[in-house]
Amino acid sequence: MVDMHMELEQSVAAVYLAVLNLDADATTRARAVSAAKATIGRAARFVGQNAVQLHGGMGMTEELRVGHYFKRLTAVQYEFGSTDHHVTRYAELTRG
Secondary structure (H helix, E strand, C coil): CHHHHHHHHHHHHHHHHHHHCCCCCHHHHHHHHHHHHHHHHHHHHHHHHHHHHHCHHHHHCCCCHHHHHHHHHHHHCCCCCCHHHHHHHHHHHHHC
8 A cells, every 4th residue: 555655656746747737848847757757557456457466356346436536547547648658759759
């Protein structure tokens, strides 16, 4: 659970960094947003998978909300570009 909390905190920090760079030039802004999206996508998968594991077989049943949240996180992860897309975009933006 500590690792899950650390992923959450890293995601929050990435969002703050992205928000603070909204007024920056286009490249810096795009790099910060892609970093946030990649960080959040990775954290969402990690936290969701571990939350299901913590609940055992019940984690994916219809009785517990954790299964619903994990399914929703998986769907949301691909909105506005996948995690892999944003990692690639970030790498391209840092080269230039």
